[in-house]
Amino acid sequence: MNQPVGAQAEVVLRLRGITKRFGSLTANDAIDLDLHKGEVVALLGENGAGKSTLMSILFGHYVADEGTVEAFGQPLPPGDPAAALARGIGMVHQHFTLADNLTVLDNVMLGTESLWSWRSRRSAGRARLDRLAGAFGLAVRGDARVGDLSVGERQRVEILKALYRDARILILDEPTAVLTPQESASLRATLGRLVAEGLSIIFISHKLDEVLEIGDRVVVLRAGKVAGEVPVADADRPMLAGMMVGRAVEQPQRRQLSPGAVAVGLQGVTVLGEGGRRRLDAVDLDIRAGEIVGLAGVSGNGQSVLSDVLAGLITPDGGHYRLADEDVSRAGTRGLVARGVGRIPEDRQASGVIGDMTIPETLIAEDFRARPFSRFGVIDWRAARDFAARIVSDFDVRTERPDLNARLLSGGNMQKLLLGRALARRPRFVLANQPTRGLDVGAAAYVHQRLLAAREAGAAILLISEDLDEVLRLSDRVAVMFRGRLREADPALGPVTVERLGLMMAGQGFEHAA
Amino acid sequence: MAWLDMLVTASFWVAVLRIGTPLIFGTLGELICERAGVLNLGIEGIMVAGAFSGWLAVYLGAPLGAGILVAMAVGAALGLLHGILTVPLGLSQHVAGIGITLLATSLSYYFYRMVFPTVTEPPRIQPFQPLDLPGLFAQTPMTYLAFLLVALTAYVLYRTPLGLAVRMVGENPAAVEAQGIDVTRLRIGAVMVGSSLMALGGAFLTLSAFNAFYFNMINGRGWICIALVVFASWRPGKALLGAVLFAAFDAFQLRLQQLIGGAVPYQIFLMAPYVLSILALIVMSRRAGVPRALMIPYRKGER
Numbered sequence: 145m146n147q148p149v150g151a152q153a154e155v156v157l158r159l160r161g162i163t164k165r166f167g168s169l170t171a172n173d174a175i176d177l178d179l180h181k182g183e184v185v186a187l188l189g190e191n192g193a194g195k196s197t198l199m200s201i202l203f204g205h206y207v208a209d210e211g212t213v214e215a216f217g218q219p220l221p222p223g224d225p226a227a228a229l230a231r232g233i234g235m236v237h238q239h240f241t242l243a244d245n246l247t248v249l250d251n252v253m254l255g256t257e258s259l260w261s262w263r264s265r266r267s268a269g270r271a272r273l274d275r276l277a278g279a280f281g282l283a284v285r286g287d288a289r290v291g292d293l294s295v296g297e298r299q300r301v302e303i304l305k306a307l308y309r310d311a312r313i314l315i316l317d318e319p320t321a322v323l324t325p326q327e328s329a330s331l332r333a334t335l336g337r338l339v340a341e342g343l344s345i346i347f348i349s350h351k352l353d354e355v356l357e358i359g360d361r362v363v364v365l366r367a368g369k370v371a372g373e374v375p376v377a378d379a380d381r382p383m384l385a386g387m388m389v390g391r392a393v394e395q396p397q398r399r400q401l402s403p404g405a406v407a408v409g410l411q412g413v414t415v416l417g418e419g420g421r422r423r424l425d426a427v428d429l430d431i432r433a434g435e436i437v438g439l440a441g442v443s444g445n446g447q448s449v450l451s452d453v454l455a456g457l458i459t460p461d462g463g464h465y466r467l468a469d470e471d472v473s474r475a476g477t478r479g480l481v482a483r484g485v486g487r488i489p490e491d492r493q494a495s496g497v498i499g500d501m502t503i504p505e506t507l508i509a510e511d512f513r514a515r516p517f518s519r520f521g522v523i524d525w526r527a528a529r530d531f532a533a534r535i536v537s538d539f540d541v542r543t544e545r546p547d548l549n550a551r552l553l554s555g556g557n558m559q560k561l562l563l564g565r566a567l568a569r570r571p572r573f574v575l576a577n578q579p580t581r582g583l584d585v586g587a588a589a590y591v592h593q594r595l596l597a598a599r600e601a602g603a604a605i606l607l608i609s610e611d612l613d614e615v616l617r618l619s620d621r622v623a624v625m626f627r628g629r630l631r632e633a634d635p636a637l638g639p640v641t642v643e644r645l646g647l648m649m650a651g652q653g654f655e656h657a658a
Numbered sequence: 659m660a661w662l663d664m665l666v667t668a669s670f671w672v673a674v675l676r677i678g679t680p681l682i683f684g685t686l687g688e689l690i691c692e693r694a695g696v697l698n699l700g701i702e703g704i705m706v707a708g709a710f711s712g713w714l715a716v717y718l719g720a721p722l723g724a725g726i727l728v729a730m731a732v733g734a735a736l737g738l739l740h741g742i743l744t745v746p747l748g749l750s751q752h753v754a755g756i757g758i759t760l761l762a763t764s765l766s767y768y769f770y771r772m773v774f775p776t777v778t779e780p781p782r783i784q785p786f787q788p789l790d791l792p793g794l795f796a797q798t799p800m801t802y803l804a805f806l807l808v809a810l811t812a813y814v815l816y817r818t819p820l821g822l823a824v825r826m827v828g829e830n831p832a833a834v835e836a837q838g839i840d841v842t843r844l845r846i847g848a849v850m851v852g853s854s855l856m857a858l859g860g861a862f863l864t865l866s867a868f869n870a871f872y873f874n875m876i877n878g879r880g881w882i883c884i885a886l887v888v889f890a891s892w893r894p895g896k897a898l899l900g901a902v903l904f905a906a907f908d909a910f911q912l913r914l915q916q917l918i919g920g921a922v923p924y925q926i927f928l929m930a931p932y933v934l935s936i937l938a939l940i941v942m943s944r945r946a947g948v949p950r951a952l953m954i955p956y957r958k959g960e961r
Contacts, residue, residue, distance in 0.1 A: 203836075205835070205958060206958075224838075225835060225836060225837075225838045226838030226839070227838075228838075229837070229838040230838070235836065237832070237836065239832070241830060241832045241833040241835070241836040241837075242830065242833055243825075243826050243829035243830040243833055243950070244829070244830075244950065245829050245949075245950065246822075246825065246826065246829060250822055250825075250826070251826075251833065253819070253822065254819075254822055254823060254826050254833065254834065254837045254839070255819075255823065255834070255837030255838050255839050256819075256837075257819040258819065259819050259820040259823055259839070260820065261818065261819055261820075262818060263817055263818060264817060264818055264819050264822065305837070
């Protein structure tokens with residue numbers, strides 16, 4: 145796929161001067177973009193750089209304030225997804241637009257027939273779906289309920305939806321964010337077949353490595369503008385990272401340390417779900433002081449449950465959770481905070497900050513009942529504000545005022561706030577669940593640096609992440625969860641690589657321990 | 659046993675179907691709204707408005723069939739109002755629905771007093787007469803229509819592209835939008851169709867079951883329909899079953915009252931069908947059936 149596409153290839157899509165403002169924010173600023181027949185353009189940018197907005201305009205979810213879109217030489221009417229579909233533009237959304245309770249065929253056929261027809265030609269639809277699935281290697285059963293499919297299969301359904309409508313241009317929005325490395329490889333193979341059939345593809349991503357593997361040409365967006373455009377053949381990682389962020393980003397380095405005593409110990413921790421299903425199945429794990437243990441896995445395999453147990457939100461049905469030598473399985477959240485557990489929650493908006501309360505209120509949420517923040521049942525706001533001012537300056541939280549509502553902070557600053565809350569008390573154990581999800585490269589590097597500093601200060605750290613590069617870069621040891629069970633990637637069996645973790649995430653190495 | 663004998667008499671089942679008919683209309687109407695993702699608590703008031711407007715049209719000289727059309731048009735208009743409030747404006751479906759119920763009920767009573775400022779006895783009309791089809795219990799045409807509509811609704815929902823779009827918009831409106839169908843128009847359309855069926859349920863009472871319009875004649879039937887939709891797991895066939903079952907409880911308690919007489923306070927009997935419906939709801943309803951996007955307003959481009 146990496147051979148350059150000559151300038152002689154037909155331009156199938158032409159965006160000119162696309163500008164879109166949301167209030168005072170300019171999400172897209174005079175963006176020009178061309179897509180040629182049979183070409184894969186990777187649209188690279190940080191979260192919030194305007195990639196998804198641009199594609200939503202192209203597909204008609206939004207109307208641009210300025211600029212024009214031409215598909216196959218004809219102007220595309222703005223704000224009309226039906227027109228985009230009719231011109232052969234198909235979109236695979238990052239958040240799948242599928243109905244879980246309906247079948248694959250229902251989802252694919254929706255909108256392909258006149259709403260006023262008195263019957264649905266389902267057998268013809270099924271035949272067409274099977275033919276397309278066969279031709280492009282996208283095996284999926286038409287009668288399966290979408291809710292029963294894996295994430296990778298759902299993505300195939302999304303692609304089939306577009307192909308069923310004869311899409312000639314396919315837009316994929318962060319398609320690999322939810323896939324295992326093997327599923328990503330299979331997606332790349334599919335895209336290869338589509339390009340061979342003459343389709344043109346726009347591939348949105350914020351992952352540098354993947355852009356270098358998939359695209360013919362990379363267009364980098366930064367703060368709503370085109371920051372640069374290069375053929376993949378001429379691009380490399382540092383160059384793209386610099387274009388994305390606008391400056392060079394320094395990656396923090398992990399220093400060799402000899403870990404101390406076991407700080408956190410899990411023995412046979414089991415959590416039962418509905419109908420006796422084991423959401424956690426006899427999980428054993430030791431984390432030593434001064435050690436980062438990385439935990440990978442396809443989401444939904446028990447990482448969140450384990451995180452809830454470690455945070456004290458769930459009491460395990462069996463097994464022991466020890467801090468040093470004390471069993472804290474039933475200590476609860478307050479008990480754990482008091483014993484020096486620092487928690488960075490998976491979803492910072494939902495369970496981290498309290499959006500409509502101020503920064504000091506969010507920062508003392510874990511320990512406002514005790515001194516120094518309250519005396520005799522009255523909150524000492526001066527102490528709270530001083531604490532907040534210290535966190536804001538120590539952890540480089542960018543905010544107009546220190547008493548702003550937490551909701552108004554950007555994702556990266558919100559995460560720095562939570563990081564500060566968790567680390568300010570010099571915890572013995574840091575539970576970091578998806579600490580850099582959705583953060584830009586600069587903010588992520590900062591979070592990594594602070595976690596490594598906590599490690600050097602002697603904290604035991606569990607890093608739960610879907611970003612395998614992050615897991616491998618920061619961790620002393622790596623474990624994988626699959627269907628509620630946990631296995632460590634044994635370094636004696638050779639180097640721990642993304643490929644090896646991918647196989648484990650798909651269940652390899654879990655067979656014999658039912 | 660006297661009360662067992664009662665269950666096998668034809669007159670009992672005639673009463674069951676008669677009591678069940680407004681519930682069938684109402685439940686189908688609510689089911690269509692909810693399948694599209696819009697809870698319609700305006701049902702109680704829409705049934706009142708349907709009962710009143712249909713009856714008034716006939717009283718003023720329209721044929722019975724035209725009375726039905728007038729009731730449906732009034733229902734659709736109220737559905738349009740509810741749809742505009744809840745779909746493009748995205749207001750709370752609970753609040754908008756209760757507002758519609760209060761508005762429609764009060765307007766009906768208001769116009770009744772406007773047209774008949776002095777009467778004490780409600781004026782009467784000539785209602786639909788029972789049609790004695792062979793092999794079926796003698797019912798008025800509207801009851802047959804109700805059964806027909808159950809089959810039609812099931813067919814449209816599960817066998818046509820329109821029905822697929824309606825079910826999909828109640829599950830995931832973003833999917834509908836992504837396939838080039840207008841979510842707002844689809845949802846408002848479904849609410850209008852559903853509301854016209856609710857009005858039909860009200861009109862049945864004034865044009866078929868009785869021959870006049872009384873205050874409080876809907877008497878909570880709309881709320882029962884909301885419960886029946888849950889009981890039915892949002893499926894038309896089970897909605898029919900639920901409506902008939904509830905009607906059977908109701909007919910049964912009426913006869914039991916006559917049978918037992920004054921020994922037990924009659925309120926106990928009045929209460930019985932509701933208690934039994936709550937029990938049936940607990941046993942029968944499965945949350946799995948609930949449309950995923952029910953009560954969630956859809957805003958274009960928002961995730």
